[in-house]
Amino acid sequence: MATPLSAEKTLAALKAEGLAVHEHTGWKTHNRDSETGKTFGPVIGVLIHHTAGHGDKEICYNGRSDLPGPLCHSWLGKTDGLWMIGHGRANHAGAVDLDVLNALREEKSLPHDNQANADGNDCLYGLEIENLGNGKDPYPDAQYRQAVLWAAALCRAHGWSEKSVAGHKEVQPGKIDPSFDMDDFRADVKKQLAVTKTAPSKPSKPSGSASKPRVDLSRLIAAAKSDPGRKQGHVSYMAGTNLTEAALVKLGYLAKTYAGDGSFGSTTVAAYAKWQHHLGYTGTDANGIPGKISLSRLGDRSGLFTVVA
Ligand SMILES: [Zn+2]
Structure with missing residues (x-):
């Protein structure tokens, strides 16, 4: 459980992890908090999705007719890089399995998701990865690597391990995203977290060359x-x-x-x-x-x- 990162701390964490970050106009105040009357947080983990489409950055920002945006916190293009989409509550996780949320919170291995009885939008950061999700559309190495860095950056900023990372398909029955193996993905996040970094989220550090x-x-x-x-x-x-x-x-x-x-x-x-x-x-x-x-x-x-x- 943790307080969500501020917009500035999110940016700093992603950049310190080595990501080039693009910012969609308005992302810092784009969320569902006031519409729903539910504030975002405390946060317990990060959730990975594929978009099941191409060229859908604006859809992720604006939403669809049946689901208002933002549909994620960050959108990762196949070749367009990482974009900040929303900050706060976002419509990405939907109703999820409470047992899985509890396991994520405690960083235990995830049980099978067999119910949709808890709000996942409250407590999870969401990344939408541009991919058809049909098992044939490849994730370019650079895109996949950026997804690993995105997850690692947020985990590092919160002091979480790779066990705070889940795929949408692991938390909500019926979901199939993302279309890559989440155990492999967590292993890659774990490797990235083992790389020593300067700590961007420590507010006590001066912004001189030491940091x-x-x-x-x-x-x-x-x-x-x-x-x-x-x-x-x-x-x-x-x-x-x-x-x-x-x-x-x-x-x-x-x-x-x-x-x-x-x-x-x-x-x-x-x-x-x-x-x-x-x-x-x-x-x-x-x-x-x-x-x-x-x-x-x-x-x-x-x-x-x-x-x-
Ligand atoms: Zn999803």
Whole structure:
């Protein structure tokens, strides 16, 4: 049980986890609290959905004729990245199994959902992932990875483990979403939570360099060397790559459309090479593969991260 994160803390937590976050106009005050007379919280976990459609970000914001929006807190596009949709009570979970809610609250393994006798919109954060959900529509690696980071960010901010994560199909009888395995997903969230982070949600921390996200140089180098040769959108080091790309965008070396998918592709390598040229490097020293000095200076100049080697 926990008090829901403020809009600002939600943003900070997601960004610190390495996500590039887009904000739908009006999301911070978009909720169902006053309409229903029920306030959101205390929160006990995060719930994962697929949208069963494509291009449905606005539907998730506005709702449908039979169900007013917001239909989630965040919407994750196949290639459009993560979007903030609502803050507060959202129509995503509906009526769910109380036994499952209790298990989530206590971080126990989830019992089978066989009744719909409790309000899930009260207490669960919801992520809608753009996917047809027919078992044939693939989740691109970068999209799936962002879903893991979204869940991990909220769990980390609340001090929860991966056992506070559920799929809609696990809490409400008859639901089939999301169309991937939730045990696998929780295992991936657990791995992500094991990665040491600066703690974005601790209000006592000053906002100086000590609390900045860190980019691991060796992992970033590995990503820059392997991602361009792999299939489009291959992701080796989502968090560090997104921070590096955000810095390159901020300083004008990379177009924003290429940032945020977590893949250190050939366009990012070319943009990084321009940054190295800017610093005075030439030849193989400006080949687009990050080095300690160029990366540290990129972090400093953009103000977005510090480097650990
Ligand atoms: Zn759902």
